Amino acid sequence: MAGGSVTTGAEGSVLLKWIATLGLLIVVAIPCLFIVVQAIFPEFGSGSFAAPFSLFFKTLSDPALFGMAGNTLLLGVGTVICAAVFAVPLAALRALYRVPGALIWDGLLLIPFMIPPYIAALGWIMTLQPRGYLEQVTGFNMASLLFSVSGIMLIMGLNTFSVVYFVLSRTFETIGARYSDVGRVFGAGQWRSFWRITFPLAMPGLAASLLLVFAMSIEEYGTPAALGRRIGFEVLVTGIENRISEWPIDLPGSATLSLVLVGMALVAFMVQRWLLNRRDYRIVGGKPQASDKRSLGVWAVPATLLFAFVALLATGLPILAILATALSRTISGGLKPSNMGLDNFRELLGAGSDGLIALGNSLMLGTTTALLAGLLGAITAYSVVKGRGRFRIVLDALSITPNSLPGVVVGVGIILAWNQPWLPITPYNTPFILLLAYVCILLPQPVRYATASLHQLGDNLESAARVSGAGPLRAFTRIVFPLILPSMVTAMILVFAVASRELVASLLVAPVGFQTIAVYIWQQFDQGSAGLGMAMAFCAVLITTLIPLALISLLRWLTRGSVAGLS
Structure with a gap:
């Protein structure tokens, strides 16, 4: 009985480490590697390693x-x-x-x-x-x-x-x-x-x-x-x-x-x-x-x-400009009551409109990114904090690497990694490619939150679970993860807020015809439809500000209630 328990525990621990390793390889390591390789070997996309560094130094x-x-x-x-x-x-x-x-x-x-x-x-x-x-x-x-x-x-x-x-x-x-x-x-x-x-x-x-x-x-x-x-x-x-x-x-x-x-x-x-x-x-x-x-x-x-002046410059004027443009029927009409109305919002949120589709796409991607980044971040943090051996240092380094990768660099790495002609199957030119980019950019947030929470947990609960016959995998899913869930939910809310509005990676890797909030706004200004663009911008500000704040407040209220009940 004890021997079977140890075997199951070892397998569960190895499984978590392999999930973290595979996830970080796909999301972080491969795009970074392809950036370096492409910079050194200019013909790499054609399957050739000829003329190394020829364009690098140029x-x-x-x-x-x-x-x-x-x-x-x-x-x-x-x-x-x-x-x-x-x-x-x-x-x-x-x-x-x-x-x-x-x-x-x-x-x-x-x-x-x-x-x-x-x-x-x-x-x-x-x-x-x-x-x-x-x-x-x-x-x-x-x-x-x-x-x-x-x-x-x-x-x-x-x-x-x-x-x-x-x-x-x-x-x-x-x-x-x-x-x-x-x-x-x-x-x-x-x-x-x-x-x-x-x-x-x-x-x-x-x-x-x-x-x-x-x-x-x-x-x-x-x-x-x-x-x-x-x-x-x-x-x-x-x-x-x-x-x-x-x-x-x-x-x-x-x-x-x-x-x-x-x-x-x-x-x-x-x-x-x-x-x-x-x-x-x-x-x-x-x-x-x-x-x-x-x-x-x-x-x-x-x-x-002084506070009022800075708040007016940083918050008041941009918000008022966004709202004024969103309410203007025509930009040339200026700030006149006769030129104000909800026409842009009606067009934006009309059934089947491009704007409504873009909002749905961003909300879907933001939610999925938050869930995937949160899960991978929790598993990675657990493998680093509770794991053994030097390999956990590699996992920790990979998990924080995106902190030094600007969004445009992540976009370039994603393109280079998944747009190779020799790949039998690729997520490139599908919405999944945006998901990979968003998870790479935002992964450090849930990893840091989970790491901080795990350091606050002792080993007693896991030890008790293992004495009772549970392996690391079951102990993680039934004990550790529920305990760090409040911190992870906060991290995932922040990930959702940023992923829903991300611009540069979206512009670089979004599939043809697939619009997000950021892409829609950028294209509307390029096409001269500033009113529609600002209507979407106002909706984006509401979504990425009010929803996260409401969820964080709800989470704190629920956590306070549960703590009071336990005491």
Whole structure:
């Protein structure tokens, strides 16, 4: 009896490891491998390994590459600076002082992160362009700022600063004000004690969030494509997309540029680690309290106005522009009551319309991606945390690799891997290819959530299950997975929100005639149907914001109820 139990346990453990390995090979490893192989062997698609590196070095020596790489770095650094300028003062005020309506500002400043960047960029175009909404209301436009490098940085900074704001405000809140007070006791002024004591203690959180903003900026496609191309500002992402979508198609060149972009993201990560390791900022004693927030006094009104101004720029104006365009019967009719109506929404959501089909496709893909990524993420995390041997390090590395892969790189890898003429069967040019791309891009989220939850679980419950005759597979399905399910559901909700609106991978690998929310919006603007595009954009914002928030709130309520019942 015991021997049979051990055999079953070993088989179950091996089965979980093989499921994780096979899933990561298909979703992550094979696309990455094909990018490298295609960059080295330009004739690989024809089944030949001739002339290795012949186009690799030619692409690297192309002057256009230096221009795109320089623009990418410039855009990333500029966006980081803009995000920091908006986020740091707001985060410090929110964490260290009693800001009137703090929870309301938190909610408003979260919305920009939930709005797809390309949709926000289109909203800014409708607002600031000649004869745009700003000119109709005030008589002047800001097209010179909008269609400029600094304008692109500003808009992308407004789209991403909430990442820095929430991380940094929680970091400042943890540190508190007591260490700054100690500095003031020794004669330092308020500003000096903040910059010399509180701010350095927050450097790890600041560096991590700014790195994330940099990575998001260099891989963002929609905003540079919508604004940068009008002024000839090409970055690596748009350059890769051009080589894939425009004739003559240059697969080796796109693969080489993809490697350059991935290398740039990895260098940024190493620079972050180097900066954090140069000096050691940590709290060595005491326990800061979250209740030591101070009153703003006479600065309460200016602080509130600052929050209101940033919320208006980051949230209010883009949302209003999206809604105004969606309600306009004709763009030329302007902001007049007679030009407003629900015509675009009726056409979009009419029975059998392309818009309704695109919504259904995105909801189906988003749900399926969340389920597959959640299941694969849970199995992978279990194999890494509970497994034995060095191979689990390989699984862990593969599971986090997509963090350094921009969406355009994943799209290129998927095309190269599954569009080979010698494949007997392929998911290419089917909706399944989009599913592979989405799972690859979003897999790290459920893996990290599951890993964190598994580290909090002891081994006692699994040991008890094995003593009772259950193997690892049954223990995982009946004990471990139900316990980590709340965290996994939260991760899957976030995966659903992002997958439902993903743009660049959808543009690259979507089957002919198959539309998603992002593809539909992009095509409507290309065709001049801005009203229909913005109607879809407004629906997308509602879907990817309200549904996840409602589900997360429901999950927390159910979890609280179950915990109360257990106690």
